Amino acid sequence: MGRLHGAKGERNPLCRPSERHRQNANEGLAYRALVDRVRSQLSNSTTRLALLSKVNEALELETRELAGQAHTDPLTQVLNREGLRAALMEKWPHPDASPEQFAVVFVDIDHLKKVDDTHGHSVGDKVLCALAAAIQRGIRASDKLARWDGEEFLIICPGTKAADAHLLGEKLREALSYQIWPHGLRVTASFGVTALQPGEVIGDAIKRADSALDQAKSNGRNCVRVA
Ligand SMILES: Nc1nc2c(ncn2[C@@H]2O[C@H](COP(=O)(O)OP(=O)(O)OP(=O)(O)O)[C@@H](O)[C@H]2O)c(=O)[nH]1
Numbered sequence: 413m414g415r416l417h418g419a420k421g422e423r424n425p426l427c428r429p430s431e432r433h434r435q436n437a438n439e440g441l442a443y444r445a446l447v448d449r450v451r452s453q454l455s456n457s458t459t460r461l462a463l464l465s466k467v468n469e470a471l472e473l474e475t476r477e478l479a480g481q482a483h484t485d486p487l488t489q490v491l492n493r494e495g496l497r498a499a500l501m502e503k504w505p506h507p508d509a510s511p512e513q514f515a516v517v518f519v520d521i522d523h524l525k526k527v528d529d530t531h532g533h534s535v536g537d538k539v540l541c542a543l544a545a546a547i548q549r550g551i552r553a554s555d556k557l558a559r560w561d562g563e564e565f566l567i568i569c570p571g572t573k574a575a576d577a578h579l580l581g582e583k584l585r586e587a588l589s590y591q592i593w594p595h596g597l598r599v600t601a602s603f604g605v606t607a608l609q610p611g612e613v614i615g616d617a618i619k620r621a622d623s624a625l626d627q628a629k630s631n632g633r634n635c636v637r638v639a
Contacts, residue, residue, distance in 0.1 A: 483495030483498055485544075485558075485559040487537055487540060487541060487559075488540055488541050488544035488545075488559055489544070490544045490557045490558060490559055490565070491556060491559070492558060492559055493559075493560065495558060496556055496566065499556050500556070500568065500614060504614075512570060512571060513570075513572070513573065513607065514570045514572060514617075515572040515573065515576065515605065515606065515607040515608070515617075516568060516577075516605070516607070516608075516614075516618055516620075516621040517566070517569065517577055517584075517603060517604070517605050517621065518560070518564065518565070518566055518603065518605075518621045518622055518624070518625040519564070519566075519567065519603055520564045520601060520602050520603075520625055520628075521539065521540070521563040521599060521600075521601050522599070522600045522601055522602055522629075522633040522634060523633075524563040527597065527599070531595055531597070535595055535597075539593060539594060539597065539599055540559075542593060542599075544557070544559065544565065546584070546587055547567065547584055549587075550584045551567055551569070552569070554569075554570055555568065555569045555570070566618070566621075567580075568614075573607055574605065574606060574607035574638055577606075577607060577638075578605050578636060578638050580605075581603035582636050584601075584603065585603060585635070588600060588601055602625060602628035602629050602633045602634065602635060602636075603624075603628055604622060604623070604637055604639065605624055605636060605637065605638045606620040606621040606638065606639045621639065623639055624638060624639035625637070627639070
């Protein structure tokens with residue numbers, strides 16, 4: 413069998429026309445095989461890249477969802493304490509430094525125990541959800557609402573003075589009286605309001621709002637008290 417190529421694979425100028433034709437055909441086949449191989453590798457790696465980018469997207473989504481879940485109260489879907497802490501840290505990264513003026517409003521459902529005992533825990537849960545939704549509708553987007561504890565919610569209102577937070581408390585209290593509650597219940601809440609004083613940290617204002625809430629409860633409930 414005559415050789416088509418020299419030692420280095422070069423075309424042999426001495427081969428006959430029929431041999432050259434076979435040589436060309438072989439080269440064409442080899443070239444097509446090479447193109448097919450590269451194309452297939454390219455398409456595989458493109459598929460792999462697309463797949464990796466989809467996996468990355470899914471992981472990022474899951475991470476965001478998990479972070480969201482860690483910051484959200486599963487019942488009412490408002491922030492939990494950790495979510496509030498994270499939101500405040502984002503707004504005011506140095507908790508020991510006095511941040512800008514803001515107000516704190518504590519909201520506590522009146523007699524939720526009676527609702528639970530009379531109508532069942534699931535109705536109590538619905539009341540909590542309806543209250544959280546009503547408050548969320550009544551506050552600004554820049555305000556932060558969190559479920560603080562059981563039947564107690566906390567609102568942080570940036571750039572708000574005590575007098576304005578008092579008005580907000582009254583507006584929310586009134587809104588609850590128009591709310592349609594599960595089982596036709598009549599539900600009220602008590603409010604404790606304060607504003608950050610110069611030199612105070614957030615925790616000081618939260619404690620004072622809590623004691624204002626105690627006053628609202630001891631004054632007969634369904635009212636707003638400012639400290
Ligand atoms: N359904 C339901 N009830 C809850 C939840 N968290 C706390 N509670 C109930 O809320 C009630 C709070 O009781 P109390 O602290 O006596 O307050 P209250 O009955 O609302 O009375 P006042 O706050 O004094 O007006 C308890 O019975 C808790 O079990 C919850 O997630 N779901």
